[in-house]
Amino acid sequence: MPTTQLPDTASLRPDFIWGVSTSSFQIEGATQEDGRGSSIWDIYCRAGEIKNHDTGDVACDHYHRYREDIGLMTALGVQAYRFSVAWPRVLPQGDGPINEAGLSFYHRLIDGLLAAGIEPWLCLYHWDLPQALEERGGWLNRESAVWFANYASLIAARFGDRVKRFATFNEPSMFSLFSRSLGKRDSSSEDKLHRMIHNVNLAHGRAVDVLRANVINASIGCIHNRQPCRPSSASKADAAAAARLDVYWNAAFPDPQCRGEYPPSMRAAIEPHMQPGDLTQICRPLDWFGLNHYSPVYVKARADSMLGYDFGDKPPGVPLTPIGWPIEPDAFRQTLLAVHRDYGLPIYVLENGYGDFDQPDGTAAVIDPGRIEFLKAYINAMNEAASSEVDVRGYFVWSLLDNFEWDSGYSIRFGLSHVDYASLRRTPKSSFAWYAGLIKAMQR
Template sequence: MSTTRLPNTTSLRPDFIWGVSTSSFQIEGATREDGRGLSIWDTYCQSGAIRNHDTGDIACDHYHRYREDVGLMKALGVEAYRFSVAWPRVLPQGCGSANEAGLAFYDRLIDELLAAGIEPWLCLYHWDLPQALEERGGWLNRESAAWFADYTALAARRFGDRVKRFATLNEPSIFTLFGRSLGKRDRASEDELHRMIHSVNLAHGAAADVLRASVAGASIGCIHNRQPCRPSSASEADAAAAARLDVYWNGVFPDPQCLGAYPPSMRTAIEPHMQPGDMARICRPIDWFGLNHYSPVYVKARADAMLGYDFGDKPADVPLTPIGWPIEPDAFRLTLEAVQERYGLPIYVLENGYGSFDQPDQKDVVNDSGRIEFLKAYIEAMNAAASGGVDVRGYFIWSLLDNFEWDSGYSTRFGLTYVDYASLRRIPKASFGWYAGLIKARHSS
């Protein structure tokens, strides 16, 4: 791969970490093997709501093919791999008896990563809540913080001798908003959404304390999806709607976790769910800010929506990815700068990527030139932020593999590696070679 197409990374730290990310439900499959319990996503898939009626039953079959996938990471040259543990795989009922077979799978994966010289970054929760806990109220139940703390303690005991990088939650704003107000699962009241937000924040704080007490040398963070929320038009109503979504999307989790207070406009709404001492329970010392960023969100007012907003039209002059997401690398730079200014923590970019509909040609070549151009532009925007003083310390591409992309099923592909779902064969794309070239060039400079 020619270095002429590599991005400018001269302002990034010498010890900058290059990685890739995945999540358990999206790649593992084996949903009914070796004692794994059901998750809420198994249940949701069985409802037929996913595009093409896809399910996570097989996914990329990473559960059986993890050695091959670690081999791909080694070929890439990445220094770190962010993955998640499936809560129902290790605790089938969410609480109580642990599943040794599930724990043993993650032992094997972690050991394989370490043998390949790749640092494991373990995310405790990437959306696959045990169905047994959902039936007890799920995140709407304040007891969920204690359930999560117990699960965290199990993971810390089992893996903390080899894993030091832990994320408590992935994108709490997304699984609360899309689970309780936006999208197909619009099934809650506004008050229930606020209760859920507070319970999830309590769970983060409880998990951070468990990790700090249990894992010597633990490096702890939470992963937040932050996208600028912009009005779809010049109307005052759309501006107000965008500002309201911005609080729910970008503020209600990092503010209490890092600053010890909910955004002012949310405090009255959250107050009925608070007990004395809750903010101290939520705002626990953490070591870094995990940032997932893809593109700005364009927002319109919608009077009949639960919170008064919905997704609106994007500007006609903004380029889009094949799946319709805006390509605005300068928004990435601005987001990094805003996170630095507001929270003052080291930043690791733990998801950034490009969704498309890649297919191999007759020679089994996947030429995803659009992804390469996207990654180049976004890495250069990150470099520009670093040159301005932003303390960004790592960048992880979403994703190592094409995978189950939630409501889109398998129709959308974000991977550096093409997965033929019929045969489960992996085919590294052109972007795979490009990223490997970037990492190699960084190491040799």
């Protein structure tokens, strides 16, 4: 690719890591094979809650096609791959009997990555809680911290000889807010949200201790979705709503995990769920901060919602991706500066990407200039943050493949590789070649 099409990377470290990210439920498929148990997302999909009644039953069939997908990563030239383990694939009931067939899949995946010279970054939890544990209260049950620690112990024992990079959770603010806040109206919902936040934080701390004790040279972090929360209008009500959401979206997990304290405005609500020593258990030493960032969030006041907010209109003139997300690279730069200032940890950007509706053209090529321009602008912004002494050490594109995008099903696409869901054929997009060119240029 011509160098004029590449972003400025002059301020990035010589050992900067370029990678791609995926998650288990979004790509693996094989949801009823080799002893895998059901996850909460399997049940949600079967209830018909997803756009077009899509499910994760097949997804990208990564479970059977992982060698092909490693080949795509090799062609990209990435140094690292962030993936997640499906908890119900290895522990079908969440605890108790181990599913060796499920563990074998990840053994094969990890060995294949290492053989290709790609470092595996393993995330323990990307939203697919075993349904059996949900039926025992899920994250509302304080015992969930024990279940999660036991699961982490299994993963450490089986893979810690080859995997050194571990994330406890992906986006805990997202799965807590979207499952316990949005659309909730009953009087107990707010208490459930705070209980869930605290239990997930406890689970994080326990898992960190397990990984640290059982994996030699472990490098551990948690992955947080940080999106600036901005008022949708100049009204005081919208400003207050945005400030409230900012606490829950951006601070409810990293503050206790990295600073040993909850944000002041939510401490009274968390207090009923606290026991002596909890904050010490939550705030365990971490090696890095995992950052997912896409865009700012615009917020309006809504009196009948649980936290008094709803998503509001974007200001006129803000550029949008085809799926309606704001394109504001400077918000990314500001987020990197804020994370560096607030937590003082090395930062790895573990998700950043562009949603579209990409389809092959008449020559079967998938041309996605919008994604290239987005990635270029955001990497430029990251470079600007690095020039201001932000310790950013890696960047992972979301995602390697088009995949199951939660409530949107297969209707939107974030991948560097197009997936034809009928044939499961992978077709690298023009952004794939661009990203490969960037990585190659950085390695000269």
